[in-house]
Amino acid sequence: MLGKLARYLRMCGYDAAYALDRGIEADDQLQNLAREEERLLITRKRSLAHRLEQSVLVESKEILEQLGELRESGFRIGLAEKSARCGNCNGRLQKLPAEFDRPAHAPAEGPVWQCDECDQLFWKGSHWETVRQRLSAV
Numbered sequence: 001m002l003g004k005l006a007r008y009l010r011m012c013g014y015d016a017a018y019a020l021d022r023g024i025e026a027d028d029q030l031q032n033l034a035r036e037e038e039r040l041l042i043t044r045k046r047s048l049a050h051r052l053e054q055s056v057l058v059e060s061k062e063i064l065e066q067l068g069e070l071r072e073s074g075f076r077i078g079l080a081e082k083s084a085r086c087g088n089c090n091g092r093l094q095k096l097p098a099e100f101d102r103p104a105h106a107p108a109e110g111p112v113w114q115c116d117e118c119d120q121l122f123w124k125g126s127h128w129e130t131v132r133q134r135l136s137a138v
């Protein structure tokens with residue numbers, strides 16, 4: 001339900017697990033997982049939010065408004081330059097050494113990071129800039 005929000009939170013440096021990535025959908029399972037991993041549950045389901053003390057209810061269906069709601073709840077919303085996580089899988093990003101062979105479509109300069117889980121490469125390209133601008137408008 002909140003997959004897009006999870007991706008944004010990862011780019012903001014949050015360790016954001018997405019329940020559907022783990023094949024979890026039922027309220028009981030969500031509740032157990034949040035407890036076991038000591039996670040704060042972000043949900044749009046009022047009934048679920050009420051069942052768990054460590055939860056945040058977001059009401060909007062729109063991504064920027066959801067991020068705004070989280071900001072109001074005390075989340076730091078902004079790109080995490082040093083501690084961003086992989087938007088795809090929540091893995092940690094490692095900065096690649098300078099001698100690393102850059103992919104042809106990467107910019108000629110600037111750091112490249114690699115996800116330690118899914119190996120995806122990241123750099124500050126046009127997508128990064130778009131996200132940065134979106135987040136600064138939240």
Ligand SMILES: [Zn+2]
Pocket residue numbers: 086087088089090091115116117118119120
């Ligand atoms: Zn990854």
